[in-house]
Amino acid sequence: MRAPYASDPAATRGRRHAEPEAPPRSPFQRDRDRIIHAAAFRRLKYKTQVFVYHEGENYRTRLTHSLEVAQIARSVARVLGLDEDLAEALALAHDLGHAPFGHAGEDALKARMAPFGGFSHNGQSLRLVTALERRYAEFDGLNLTWETLEGLVKHNGPLTGPLAEPGVEVPPEIVAYDREHPLELASFAGPEAQVAALADDIAYNAHDIDDGLRAGLFDIEAAAEVPLVAPILAEVRGRYPGLESSRLIHETVRRLISAMVGDLCAETTRRLERDKPTSAAEVRAAGHPMVAFSEEMAANDRAFKAFLFPNMYRHHRVNRMTSKARRVVYELFDQFLAEPRLLPSPWQGDRLAPEAPETARVVCDYIAGMTDRFAMDEHRRLFDITVKP
Incomplete structure (x- = not known):
């Protein structure tokens, strides 16, 4: 039953x-379906989460991560009485x-696009679903509902006004779109978008621990330094003494996810x-997140990130690959910026002058859409020179 x-x-x-x-699909179900059928969604299969695609088939990619986020988001939305289809659509998008290449590719595009309006993956997501996907006869983009677009750009909180995170600039793509189709950037997003944002946190915390252990970047004893991991690991070892390493890791990770999901549902229910909001509009206007971890779990979330940053994201093996x-x-x-005529024909326009701002944006769009491979x-x-062009 919908709350x-x-x-x-x-x-x-x-x-x-x-x-x-x-009909019989709802507008939000239709949004989800359009996202799944989008070319940009298929390309997530070969886009890095942490490990470049050729480093192993068992590590997360952007696609598998998005599917895992969607599963968590749907589960939480069901418990809270939210619209599961909207939560899933936002998680998938x-x-x-x-x-390509995860944060390394994003950092590189940010550096090169700094003189040309910058680069933000959040702004690029909006650009993809409103302009760059060209599938339909009557419009560019996917023509998603207002609620999906709003949740896509604001899932981490307000972008403007007194509630926005200080010092964070709104991507120009979002500013430009908002002028034509206002997304109420100064308020929080709807509850389903808030769920998708924390489902993302849950997924990458637990699964980056999983991938890091399986890759040998750190061992289970090091991971036990994270406050939430230690009691769960002790519980698993106590119940299953002598459990083989791969099962020990999986059993620990799945319990981590359960603990975080349970806390999220309990704290959100308390709020x-x-x-007592009576509409999604009241959730947006509350002035604070309605979907949240408890203070204790929020501290655990920060501890996860503090552990993963030096032990995984800045591990020398990861650093070497991200440098390349x-x-x-x-x-x-x-x-491509110096010689735009090297771009494939569909990306060339009559006015693509070398080093021009409009050329830089086309080059950025082209590269941002690439898979690692x-x-x-x-x-x-x-x-x-030995490879055919």
């Missing part, structure tokens, strides 16, 4: 381009704008009972 504070597909604010709906990845993106960008192949085609 009164849930987003109601029957009361959606609609789509930017009017079109008939498609949240990483669409990421560049809902306290504030940055160079690939730098060299692709510089070459395609970026490496394109780099070889451009710089290895």
